[in-house]
Amino acid sequence: MAEKQPAMQQAPENVIEVRGLRTQFGSQVVHQDLDFSVRRGEVMGLVGGSGTGKSVLLRSIIGLIRPAAGEVRIFDRSVTRASGAELREIQRRTGVLFQDGALFSSLSVAQNIEVPLKQHTRLSAALRREIAAVKITLSGLQADAANKLPAQLSGGMRKRAGLARALALDPDILFLDEPTAGLDPIGAARFDELIADLQRALGLTVVMVTHDLDSLHAICDRVSVLIDKRVTVGTIEELMRQPASWIQEYFNGPRGRSAAGARDLRETAGKRRDAGDTRLEES
Amino acid sequence: MAGTQENSASYIEEREGDRLLLRFEGAWTTYGLALADKALRALRLESVREAALDVSGVSQIDTTGAWLIVRTRMALEAAGASVTLSGSTPARDAVFAKVRHEPAPPEAERGNLLTAQVERLGAGTLSALGDARDLLGFLGHTVIVFARVAAQPGRLRVTATIYHMQKSGFDALPIVGLISFLIGVVMAYQGADQLRRFGAEIFTVNLVGIAVLRELGILLTSIIVAGRSGSAFTAQIGTMKVNEEVDALRTIGLDPMEVLVLPRILALVLVLPLLTFYADIMGLLGGAMMAALALDISVVQFVERLREAITPTTFWVGMVKAPVFAFIIAMVGCFEGLQVTSSAESVGMRTTRSVVEAIFLVIVLDALFSIFFSYVGI
Numbered sequence: 265m266a267e268k269q270p271a272m273q274q275a276p277e278n279v280i281e282v283r284g285l286r287t288q289f290g291s292q293v294v295h296q297d298l299d300f301s302v303r304r305g306e307v308m309g310l311v312g313g314s315g316t317g318k319s320v321l322l323r324s325i326i327g328l329i330r331p332a333a334g335e336v337r338i339f340d341r342s343v344t345r346a347s348g349a350e351l352r353e354i355q356r357r358t359g360v361l362f363q364d365g366a367l368f369s370s371l372s373v374a375q376n377i378e379v380p381l382k383q384h385t386r387l388s389a390a391l392r393r394e395i396a397a398v399k400i401t402l403s404g405l406q407a408d409a410a411n412k413l414p415a416q417l418s419g420g421m422r423k424r425a426g427l428a429r430a431l432a433l434d435p436d437i438l439f440l441d442e443p444t445a446g447l448d449p450i451g452a453a454r455f456d457e458l459i460a461d462l463q464r465a466l467g468l469t470v471v472m473v474t475h476d477l478d479s480l481h482a483i484c485d486r487v488s489v490l491i492d493k494r495v496t497v498g499t500i501e502e503l504m505r506q507p508a509s510w511i512q513e514y515f516n517g518p519r520g521r522s523a524a525g526a527r528d529l530r531e532t533a534g535k536r537r538d539a540g541d542t543r544l545e546e547s
Numbered sequence: 548m549a550g551t552q553e554n555s556a557s558y559i560e561e562r563e564g565d566r567l568l569l570r571f572e573g574a575w576t577t578y579g580l581a582l583a584d585k586a587l588r589a590l591r592l593e594s595v596r597e598a599a600l601d602v603s604g605v606s607q608i609d610t611t612g613a614w615l616i617v618r619t620r621m622a623l624e625a626a627g628a629s630v631t632l633s634g635s636t637p638a639r640d641a642v643f644a645k646v647r648h649e650p651a652p653p654e655a656e657r658g659n660l661l662t663a664q665v666e667r668l669g670a671g672t673l674s675a676l677g678d679a680r681d682l683l684g685f686l687g688h689t690v691i692v693f694a695r696v697a698a699q700p701g702r703l704r705v706t707a708t709i710y711h712m713q714k715s716g717f718d719a720l721p722i723v724g725l726i727s728f729l730i731g732v733v734m735a736y737q738g739a740d741q742l743r744r745f746g747a748e749i750f751t752v753n754l755v756g757i758a759v760l761r762e763l764g765i766l767l768t769s770i771i772v773a774g775r776s777g778s779a780f781t782a783q784i785g786t787m788k789v790n791e792e793v794d795a796l797r798t799i800g801l802d803p804m805e806v807l808v809l810p811r812i813l814a815l816v817l818v819l820p821l822l823t824f825y826a827d828i829m830g831l832l833g834g835a836m837m838a839a840l841a842l843d844i845s846v847v848q849f850v851e852r853l854r855e856a857i858t859p860t861t862f863w864v865g866m867v868k869a870p871v872f873a874f875i876i877a878m879v880g881c882f883e884g885l886q887v888t889s890s891a892e893s894v895g896m897r898t899t900r901s902v903v904e905a906i907f908l909v910i911v912l913d914a915l916f917s918i919f920f921s922y923v924g925i
Contacts, residue, residue: 369892385577387611391584394648395577398614401648415890434577434609465641466610 279304279437279469280325285334287317287324294320296493298334302437307463307470309480312490313510318473319363321490322441325471326360327351338437356384359435363442365426367414373400373425374410380432395432403428404458420451424458431462438463440472444479456482477514477523489514500524556583556612565596567628569619572604575612587619592626603634613639614646685882689812692804707810708817715776715811716818720825722775723768727826730763731755731833739842748842752849753856755834760857764827765865766913769872772819773905777880780811781901784884785894793885803885812877819873820866827865860925868916872909879905 282300286293294317302308312318323329325336327343336343338354346354367376377396381387387395400410403424414422423443430438443459444452460483463470474480480487480500487503489496491510496503504515514520555573562568575583600620602608616632623630635643696702738754784807787793793803831853838844844852883901887893 369890381577386581387577388581388584390588391580391611391615394618395611395614397648398610398646402610402645407648415888415892431610434611462645465638465645467638 277304278302279339280471281335281337281340282321282325283335283337285321285324285336286332287320287329288332293493295324295331298494300488300495300497302469302471304436304469305467306485307460307472307483309484309487310471310473310490311475311480311487311514316490317493318490319441321495322439322471322473326358326439327354352384356380356433357435358437358439359430359433360439361423361426361430361441361443363445364419365414365422367422367425367429369414372411372413373405373417373428376414376425377429377432380429384433396428399428399431400425402431402462404454420447420455423447423455427458431466434466435468437469437471440470440474442473442475444474444476449478452476452478453482459483477520478526481523481527555579558583558586560590565594567595567598567623568601569598570601570604571616574607575605575615576607576609577611580611580615584615587615590619590622592622592628595623595626595628598623598628598630600630600632601634602632602639605634608639608642610642610646613642617643617646681886682879682882685885686878688804689808689878692802692809696805696809702805703813704806704810707806708814711811711814712818714779715772715815716822719772719775719822723771723822723826724829726767726771727759727764727829728833730767731759731830731835732837734758734763734830735834735837736841739838749844749852751838751842752834752844752852755838756831756853756857757861759830759834760827760861760865762865762913764830765823765868765872766909768819768823768826768869769876769909770906772815772822772873773876773880773909774902776815777876777905778898778902780877780880781884781887781898782894784808784881785887785897788885788887789889789891789894808878808881808885811881812874815873815877816870819876820869823866823869827862864920864925868913871912875908875912876905879908 278301280300280302282298285295285298285300287295298321300321310318310321320329324331325338325343327336327346331344335345339357341350341354343351343354367373368379371379374393374396377399378392381392381395397407397410400407405421405424405428409417409421409425414425417425427440427443438459440459444455447455456479459470459472462468463483470483472479472484484500486497486499489503489506489508489511491508496506496508496511498506500515503511506512515524556571556575556579557573559570559572560567561570573579598620600616602616605612620630620632632643734755735751738751739748742748742750742754784793787807793807796803796806835846835849838849839846880901883897883904887897
């Protein structure tokens with residue numbers, strides 16, 4: 265929904281619950297006894313070294329991969345044991361942005377956004393077209409992008425178009441797979457802002473897989489780290505106190521420190537901007 | 548939540564002179580808006596001077612619901628009314644502020660049907676001519692690369708060539724053999740059926756022998772190989788193109804023509820005659836089997852009759868076409884592969900085109916060969 269119900273705002277309720285998850289490909293175990301939960305209305309970052317199974321976890325949650333054991337629940341309904349109708353109900357309340365947008369290459373951007381609308385609603389063609397235009401503006405694209413084919417768009421624009429399609433049905437939960445990968449720093453910062461902005465305005469719950477330390481500092485409420493086939497959760501400050509060497513290296517390494525510094529700088533710059541100084545400088 | 552309250556978005560319309568009051572109620576979410584959308588579109592806007600929109604009765608709202616309300620507001624304002632919105636919360640105001648959009652430019656005009664068809668025809672002709680020119684250019688390029696490698700045989704990629712010989716030649720043996728055998732069977736059976744009426748069953752052997760050796764063996768093999776290997780060449784090179792591997796080759800100083808194109812063309816030129824020979828044998832075997840089963844012409848008789856019916860020329864007329872067809876199929880396959888642009892879709896499109904073009908060219912060339920042979924009297 266676009267806004268949280270008052271009753272639901274009181275206790276942070278878990279919209280995603282993963283219990284005892286085990287994923288394996290052949291004899292290679294990717295996750296073992298993994299527990300993971302996301303609260304309503306938060307932005308959860310998912311990090312981990314290459315090959316620790318971040319994308320695999322995301323795919324398990326949205327039901328693209330069947331886990332070998334354990335259970336995934338979204339809105340208190342089991343994804344692993346859902347019937348076709350239940351799964352469709354879950355699907356229309358979640359939106360997914362794949363790494364490179366995953367736009368259908370034979371359809372224009374507007375048609376791409378209309379695909380989920382056609383599949384799940386009985387709205388008139390005129391209204392669908394208007395909704396597509398609204399989502400295109402919402403995701404920060406120019407109006408004339410509507411009739412373009414994915415091949416005619418730049419990488420950043422494809423991601424925005426993918427985001428517009430993910431938002432087509434006004435989902436409660438938005439899954440993002442490396443939303444800023446492959447974008448230049450300015451484009452990545454803008455995309456972060458866009459997601460934070462939409463998350464606030466529409467009351468979204470966001471789960472994002474990322475490598476981008478700046479994104480983590482800029483928009484994530486909590487961060488989950490995949491280590492040793494399991495997840496460690498906390499705010500960045502909490503995680504920095506964790507002894508695990510990978511976490512220490514990740515957040516306290518040179519890049520982690522500079523990203524944290526950038527965030528502090530941004531905050532002071534933001535305050536300055538509020539005080540009338542309009543120039544926002546990136547370190 | 549969403550979806551459980553279908554069609555529950557509604558509004559109450561109150562009019563008082565030139566004042567309009569719209570009270571929105573229920574869940575204004577994507578799934579239940581079809582009716583409200585229709586009703587709001589039909590709303591009479593003329594003669595409204597003042598309008599009040601009350602959203603305090605709305606239990607839930609998402610961007611689509613908000614868009615309908617904002618659209619109504621914009622329509623009222625465009626009709627010259629002053630509009631007030633009441634009953635909103637700051638969270639909802641944020642949503643209302645988000646859903647404005649610039650009108651998308653309309654899709655390109657189609658024009659009338661006739662001109663559109665003429666335009667299509669013209670564009671198709673131009674692109675076909677352009678392709679023919681590019682293909683001719685590619686032929687020239689290929690010949691130059693062949694000449695260069697012939698001058699410096701050390702540059703030939705032997706491993707790649709042998710790999711493609713195995714893939715396009717050896718691995719095609721089962722399918723080529725099976726199809727040729729069956730065609731031999733069919734030819735013998737159908738031929739015998741017709742020739743029996745004249746009491747000339749024995750000429751079935753002539754029919755099968757000449758048809759298989761001169762035309763069917765080579766033509767069928769070429770068509771199978773175009774579908775199997777020509778398409779594979781396009782898909783392989785096309786995927787490498789999408790992946791920027793072709794550009795990577797260039798930056799390392801390797802010529803894609805030498806590394807990718809030459810081994811494939813050479814391999815096919817070497818194996819297609821062998822495959823054709825094999826197809827000829829299998830076709831004759833099929834014919835012989837059918838003759839023995841259905842016509843009581845023993846295999847020994849079949850072979851004796853065949854020796855009278857055909858000459859080495861019959862065999863060579865079919866065989867001489869093989870390297871030419873192989874060159875065409877492989878060249879078209881590689882050419883279309885290199886024409887692939889950055890999208891995955893174009894790989895599929897080019898692969899289809901490569902097969903269609905290769906088969907088309909093979910059949911056209913076969914017709915030209917026939918004319919040529921009859922001209923020189925073979």
